[in-house]
Amino acid sequence: MDDDVRRLNALANTRRLLVLLSLKENETPMSIDALATDVAMKETDFPNEDLSDRHIDSVLISLHHAHLPKLESEGLVAFSDGETRVALADDLGDAENILDAVFEGKET
Incomplete structure (x- = not known):
């Protein structure tokens, strides 16, 4: 599979896009726990105190086993x-343009 197609495929998942948005907004490496909480908040539009531990754990497990390995x-x-902290790669290439287009005006 062509590199560009694989990269686009990696961006074709909402949770992975939210991971990248969270990392872009944070601008510094995040713990995976903090990243999972931030992604869960973005998915639900709930503040941190209203999120269930079960939902955060579900996000954390999916990040650890599926989404972060794919993005890496x-x-x-x-x-x-x-491997306890994660950040955007230094060079996102065309993926940065895609992120900007998808989330234009939607950053929290």
Whole structure:
């Protein structure tokens, strides 16, 4: 599969897009726990105190086992501190334009 097609495929999932938006808004590496909470808040539009632990745990598990590995394999995120913190990759290429278009005016 062509590199551009694989990268677009990685962006074809709402949760992965929300991960990238959270990381872009934060601008510094985030713990995976904080990232899961932020993504859960974006998915539900609930403030942190109204989120259930069950929902946050569900997001955390999916990030750890599916979404972050996919984003890392496509060069969109990078881990630091022994894989406990994650940040946007230094060069997102065309993916940055896609993120800007998808979330134009929607940043929280």
